[in-house]
Amino acid sequence: MSQRSRIAIVGVGNMGEAVLAGLVKSGHAPADLFAGVRRPEHGEELTARYGVTAAPAAEAAAAAEIVVLGVKPYDVVAMLSSLDLRAGQLVVSLAAGITTEVMESAVPDGVAVVRTMPNTPSGIGEGMTVVAGGVSASDDDVADAVRLMEAVGGVAVVPEKNVDAAAAISGSGPAYVFYVAEALVEAGVHLGLPRATASKLVTQTLAGSSLLLRESGEHPAVLRERVTSPGGTTAAALRVLESAAVRAAFLDATRANRDRSREIAAE
Ligand SMILES: NC(=O)C1=CN([C@@H]2O[C@H](COP(=O)(O)OP(=O)(O)OC[C@H]3O[C@@H](n4cnc5c(N)ncnc54)[C@H](OP(=O)(O)O)[C@@H]3O)[C@@H](O)[C@H]2O)C=CC1
Numbered sequence: 001m002s003q004r005s006r007i008a009i010v011g012v013g014n015m016g017e018a019v020l021a022g023l024v025k026s027g028h029a030p031a032d033l034f035a036g037v038r039r040p041e042h043g044e045e046l047t048a049r050y051g052v053t054a055a056p057a058a059e060a061a062a063a064a065e066i067v068v069l070g071v072k073p074y075d076v077v078a079m080l081s082s083l084d085l086r087a088g089q090l091v092v093s094l095a096a097g098i099t100t101e102v103m104e105s106a107v108p109d110g111v112a113v114v115r116t117m118p119n120t121p122s123g124i125g126e127g128m129t130v131v132a133g134g135v136s137a138s139d140d141d142v143a144d145a146v147r148l149m150e151a152v153g154g155v156a157v158v159p160e161k162n163v164d165a166a167a168a169i170s171g172s173g174p175a176y177v178f179y180v181a182e183a184l185v186e187a188g189v190h191l192g193l194p195r196a197t198a199s200k201l202v203t204q205t206l207a208g209s210s211l212l213l214r215e216s217g218e219h220p221a222v223l224r225e226r227v228t229s230p231g232g233t234t235a236a237a238l239r240v241l242e243s244a245a246v247r248a249a250f251l252d253a254t255r256a257n258r259d260r261s262r263e264i265a266a267e
């Protein structure tokens with residue numbers, strides 16, 4: 001059973017750095033972590049922050065057994081072609097839209113490709129990642145990718161046809177939650193609360209509600225019902241949200257997200 005431990009993250013932006021931070025937080029030895037960067041000053045920052053070795057992308061990838069791709073989707077193929085990958089290495093892509101088939105055509109034989117869709121809470125070990133192996137990936141390769149991403153949160157293995165849908169729910173999900181948080185803080189200010197108080201109320205309410213959802217194992221509708229007293233204040237608010245078709249907006253928004261992944265794949 002393969003247990004690759006030397007990991008390069010090539011493209012250390014918002015998502016790549018979240019994975020890097022999560023790996024360090026989970027106790028992964030910094031000596032086994034390599035940051036592939038294109039700006040030396042960025043590399044120096046990452047070394048100072050995490051104790052990892054930073055180098056240009058090709059050098060970082062050469063030092064590793066697992067190469068995590070954290071570049072933008074439209075940079076993935078060019079990046080893969082520029083790395084001197086060798087048989088036995090595992091490529092783990094974080095990129096939206098780009099299929100394993102496309103990536104496999106850009107790597108040498110014997111390099112396994114696994115596609116994932118993580119999210120930014122990975123940076124504090126609370127991420128959610130879906131994982132799908134390409135035809136090049138053995139069960140051991142998928143297991144290595146799962147182990148890698150489990151270090152930074154929850155993992156679900158899915159068929160590749162489901163990755164774009166998962167991206168629309170969990171990959172982008174934090175953005176929807178932060179959007180709601182932003183709106184609620186602003187709403188509190190409109191109701192006369194000091195901004196700092198509104199922020200504290202919203203942050204702890206979202207954190208507490210998320211933990212309650214996870215730890216109770218209850219369906220969200222059941223938890224919502226417990227807040228909604230008959231004829232009470234919550235019911236008055238929910239009526240307004242239903243009139244504004246917020247639930248339908250989530251259906252449309254996530255479909256637009258899924259469709260955008262498909263467009264990215266075709267660009
Ligand atoms: N942000 C998110 O929540 C999520 C993002 N993703 C995926 O993660 C990927 C990255 O997205 P995101 O982190 O938001 O984007 P960013 O723009 O923040 O990160 C991309 C990084 O790639 C670096 N880069 C580009 N070219 C090179 C190169 N030749 N050598 C080394 N580094 C290079 C950039 O460097 P520089 O800083 O110098 O510009 C930048 O740091 C995308 O494919 C996206 O689909 C997936 C799930 C969630």
Ligand SMILES: O=C(O)[C@@H]1CCC=N1
Nearest residue numbers: 095096167171172173
């Ligand atoms: O917005 C994006 O394209 C990326 C993929 C999922 C979350 N962020």
